[in-house]
Amino acid sequence: MRDNGITGRLAVVTGAGGGIGRAVVRLLAEEGARVVATDRPEALDGIEGAARVEPLDVRDSGAVDALVARIEAEEGPIDLAAYVAGVLSYVAVTALSDEEWDRVFDINAKGVFRVSRALARVMQPRGRGAMVTVSSNAAGIPRHAMAAYAASKAAATMFTRCLGLELAPHGIRCNIVAPGSTLTAMQTGMWADENGAARVIAGSLPDFKSGIPLGKLASPEDVAEAAVFLLSARAGHITMTDLYVDGGATLRA
Numbered sequence: 001m002r003d004n005g006i007t008g009r010l011a012v013v014t015g016a017g018g019g020i021g022r023a024v025v026r027l028l029a030e031e032g033a034r035v036v037a038t039d040r041p042e043a044l045d046g047i048e049g050a051a052r053v054e055p056l057d058v059r060d061s062g063a064v065d066a067l068v069a070r071i072e073a074e075e076g077p078i079d080l081a082a083y084v085a086g087v088l089s090y091v092a093v094t095a096l097s098d099e100e101w102d103r104v105f106d107i108n109a110k111g112v113f114r115v116s117r118a119l120a121r122v123m124q125p126r127g128r129g130a131m132v133t134v135s136s137n138a139a140g141i142p143r144h145a146m147a148a149y150a151a152s153k154a155a156a157t158m159f160t161r162c163l164g165l166e167l168a169p170h171g172i173r174c175n176i177v178a179p180g181s182t183l184t185a186m187q188t189g190m191w192a193d194e195n196g197a198a199r200v201i202a203g204s205l206p207d208f209k210s211g212i213p214l215g216k217l218a219s220p221e222d223v224a225e226a227a228v229f230l231l232s233a234r235a236g237h238i239t240m241t242d243l244y245v246d247g248g249a250t251l252r253a
Contacts, residue, residue: 005130005233007032010078012071014058014115015085016050017043019184020134023224024082025049031228033080036071051075058085058111068118077126080231081119083112083156084134088186089148101148108152109159116163120172129172130235132227133160137180137246144207153178157242164240173239175230180246182218203249214247 011028015021016037025037029049037050044053052075057063071078089096089104112133123129138146139153157176164174181187181200203211226245229235244252 003233004031005236006080006228006231008034009080010034010036010071010076011080011082011231012036012038012068012078012115012119013082013084014038014056014111015083015134016047016053017045018084018086018186019220020179020182020223020227021082021084022047023220024084024134024227027221027224027228028080028082028231031232034075036075036078038067039085058115059106061114064114065118068122072122078119078122079129081115081129081131082134082227082231083115083132084227085111086134086136086153086186087149090145091148092145093147096148104148105152105155108149109155112156113159116160116174120163120167123172124167124170127171129167130231131160131163131172131174132230133157133174133176134223134227135160135176135178135242137178137244137250137252139178140242140244140252141250142208144209161240161242168239173230173235175235175239176242177223177226177230178242178244178246179218179223180244180249181212182220182223184220187217210249210251212247212249213251216247218245218247 011033016025017039026049028035034051036052037047038054038056041055087107135157136153138150139157201212
C-alpha cells in the first residue's frame, strides 16, 4: 500500500465544529491521522474522528501559542494543519462598522496568521509539514454586500501563499482551498426560504453573481476531500496553490 503521508501523523484542525471542519477531521482520521480538533467550546460536541478536542480562540495569540506548545509536548510533533475557522459578514460597505470589519478580519485573516505562525515555528526546524487554509472563492471575485468577508479571505489567501514561499526551502507546503457555496449552516443562514439553494445555483443577475455550472451546492465533504488531498503525499509537489472547489461558479481558469 502506498504511503499517503497522513497515516500516523498528528494533525490540527481549527473551526472543527463547523460543517467543513467536521468533515476535515473525519476524513483525516479515516486516512489514519491523529487529529486535534479545535474550536469555540460550544461548537466542540460530537466531533467524529478526533483523538483530542481542545477549545481555542484564534483571536488570542497567547492561547494559540500555548496550545501548540502543549500539543507538541503531550502528543508529539504536529505535521499537518487545516485552518477552517471563519465567520461570514453580509453587510454593504456604507452600513459596515469598524467593529464588524475588525471582527471579520480578526478571525478570517489574523487568525490564519496567528495559527500558521505558531505552527511554522515548530515545523521549520524539523524540515517537514503541510498546512491548508480554507479560504473562499469570494477572495477572487467581487461579491455584493460581502466586502469585509471577501477582503479578509483574500488576505488569508495571499498570506498563505507568502508563507508557502518562505517555508518551501524547509520542505513545508502551504496551500489554499477556496470553496464556493457549500451546504453548511453559514450558507443556509443566508436563505430566506426553502428556495434558497435553487436561487444560489441559478445565480443572480441584479447582484452580478454567477450561478453554479455543475448545478449543485458543494457538500462539506467535497471541500474536505480537497483539503485532505493537499495535506497528503499525493500532493507532495504542490505548494502555494489556490484550489477552487466551487462547481465552476467563478469561471476561473
